[in-house]
Amino acid sequence: MQNWKTLERRTILKHSKFLRVEEHTIELPDGRVIPHWPWIILPEYVNVLVLTEDGEYLCFRQTKYAVEGTSLAPVGGYLEPGEDPLETAQRELLEETGYRAAEWVDLGHYPVDGNRGAGLAHFYLARGGRPVARPDADDLEEQELLLLSRAEVEEALAAGQFKLLPWAALVALALRVAPE
Amino acid sequence: MQNWKTLERRTILKHSKFLRVEEHTIELPDGRVIPHWPWIILPEYVNVLVLTEDGEYLCFRQTKYAVEGTSLAPVGGYLEPGEDPLETAQRELLEETGYRAAEWVDLGHYPVDGNRGAGLAHFYLARGGRPVARPDADDLEEQELLLLSRAEVEEALAAGQFKLLPWAALVALALRVAPE
Numbered sequence: 001m002q003n004w005k006t007l008e009r010r011t012i013l014k015h016s017k018f019l020r021v022e023e024h025t026i027e028l029p030d031g032r033v034i035p036h037w038p039w040i041i042l043p044e045y046v047n048v049l050v051l052t053e054d055g056e057y058l059c060f061r062q063t064k065y066a067v068e069g070t071s072l073a074p075v076g077g078y079l080e081p082g083e084d085p086l087e088t089a090q091r092e093l094l095e096e097t098g099y100r101a102a103e104w105v106d107l108g109h110y111p112v113d114g115n116r117g118a119g120l121a122h123f124y125l126a127r128g129g130r131p132v133a134r135p136d137a138d139d140l141e142e143q144e145l146l147l148l149s150r151a152e153v154e155e156a157l158a159a160g161q162f163k164l165l166p167w168a169a170l171v172a173l174a175l176r177v178a179p180e
Numbered sequence: 181m182q183n184w185k186t187l188e189r190r191t192i193l194k195h196s197k198f199l200r201v202e203e204h205t206i207e208l209p210d211g212r213v214i215p216h217w218p219w220i221i222l223p224e225y226v227n228v229l230v231l232t233e234d235g236e237y238l239c240f241r242q243t244k245y246a247v248e249g250t251s252l253a254p255v256g257g258y259l260e261p262g263e264d265p266l267e268t269a270q271r272e273l274l275e276e277t278g279y280r281a282a283e284w285v286d287l288g289h290y291p292v293d294g295n296r297g298a299g300l301a302h303f304y305l306a307r308g309g310r311p312v313a314r315p316d317a318d319d320l321e322e323q324e325l326l327l328l329s330r331a332e333v334e335e336a337l338a339a340g341q342f343k344l345l346p347w348a349a350l351v352a353l354a355l356r357v358a359p360e
Contacts, residue, residue: 001243001250001322013193013201019218019296021193021201026245028320037245038199040220042296063181065206065217066291070181110345111246116199116222118298121345140208142181158356165290165301169349176338176352 002029009039018043042112042119046089047076047166049174050101050129057153058097058129062143064164071163072156073143074170085109085122093126097145098135102128107173112166121166125174150180182209189219198223222292222299226269227256227346229354230281230309237333238277238309242323244344251343252336253323254350265289265302273306277325278315282308287353292346301346305354330360 005027013021020041026034050058060073077092079085086104093099107123135145148156153171162168185207193201200221206214230238240253257272259265266284273279287303315325328336333351342348 001241001324003243003247003249004245012195015192015201015203015218016216019201019220021195021199023195029322034320036196038195040199040298042293042298061181063183064294065184066294066297069183108340108348110343110348112292112345113222113298114244114246114344114346116298117246118220118222118293118296140214142209144181157353160288163290164294165292165349166294166345168288168290168353169345172352172356173337173348176355 004028007033038116040113040116040118042117043078044085044120044122045076045078045166046085046092046122046124047074047170048089048093048124048126049074049170049178050093050097050099050126051178052099052129052147056147056149058099059146059148059153060096060143061146062141064141067163071167072146072161073164073167076166079122086124089122089124089126093129094133096135096137096139098131098133099129100132101126101130105177107170107177110169121169123166123170123173125178127178150175150178184208187213218296220293220296220298222297223258224265224300224302225256225258225346226265226272226302226304227254227350228269228273228304228306229254229350229358230273230277230279230306231358232279232309232327236327236329238279239326239328239333240276240323241326242321244321247343251347252326252341253344253347254342256346257319259302266304269302269304269306273309274313276315276317276319278311278313279309280312281306281310285357287350287357290349301349303346303350303353305358307358330355330358
């Protein structure tokens with residue numbers, strides 16, 4: 001099986017550092033050409049599920065523009081230019097919660113939309129989290145920090161209380177490798 | 181906690197039925213106004229992990245534009261206008277694989293991007309799958325149908341072989357409720 005070839009790419013919307021849209025000319029393996037394939041460029045981001053030294057999970061209850069009501073959420077944020085995703089994850093953990101973590105498990109790096117791109121999600125489980133500073137987040141959203149048991153995280157996941165695709169994805173992947 | 185208010189929405193890119201971009205004027209709970217918030221409208225889609233009557237998982241090995249090399253993938257596709265996501269899931273299963281399934285478990289409905297929207301992902305586990313027809317897919321991608329054991333699906337998920345965010349998300353969520 002062969003990947004599709006990008007013959008040409010043109011920017012058709014340059015909104016801001018948060019969004020650019022391209023149109024690609026694509027060649028399929030059988031030679032067919034698709035002339036106007038939309039492609040979306042969004043910032044890469046990290047999400048981190050944090051397990052504390054005491055065996056609790058660090059989560060937020062927060063609002064988010066695409067989500068109705070409030071949602072449970074892991075730590076997360078956009079990569080700064082030139083930043084390695086693990087650095088972003090460690091920086092966001094400290095900024096958003098004031099915690100550091102002893103052990104970082106890489107849970108994968110996933111394109112968000114199979115046809116359009118729309119960014120890359122980088123997922124981590126952080127073990128051995130402990131508070132070392134006061135949170136210093138610059139997020140626009142209101143948020144409340146919670147410490148949940150594994151059973152509470154599992155129930156919340158099953159009940160759809162992690163309401164966003166990357167949040168549910170990260171939590172489901174992290175629980176597979178976190179200690180029971 | 182209060183959700184952000186959308187004061188105004190303007191279309192700034194009308195590409196096709198596959199992509200529209202808006203700019204929103206947003207009011208935060210503290211009264212601040214954000215005038216140029218980008219918002220992406222993509223089609224809603226379903227993904228389905230299918231467990232056959234024989235206890236095997238139906239997956240594809242396929243290419244996808246946003247993914248390097250090949251990936252394992254569940255059944256999936258876009259909602260047609262007016263279609264209920266469960267209908268889409270059942271239609272896509274039949275078209276892509278020629279299977280029907282006896283029992284459908286709803287695994288949730290998730291906005292794809294917390295800030296930009298970028299569509300809704302609808303996830304299902306289908307149990308009791310059995311072949312009833314020849315596949316009749318109109319997808320552009322080359323794909324090969326596979327029957328995998330639960331252990332093979334688990335290994336592939338851990339190895340990052342479901343390479344796309346919604347695919348890894350669906351598989352991780354589905355394994356939580358599928359029988360061991």
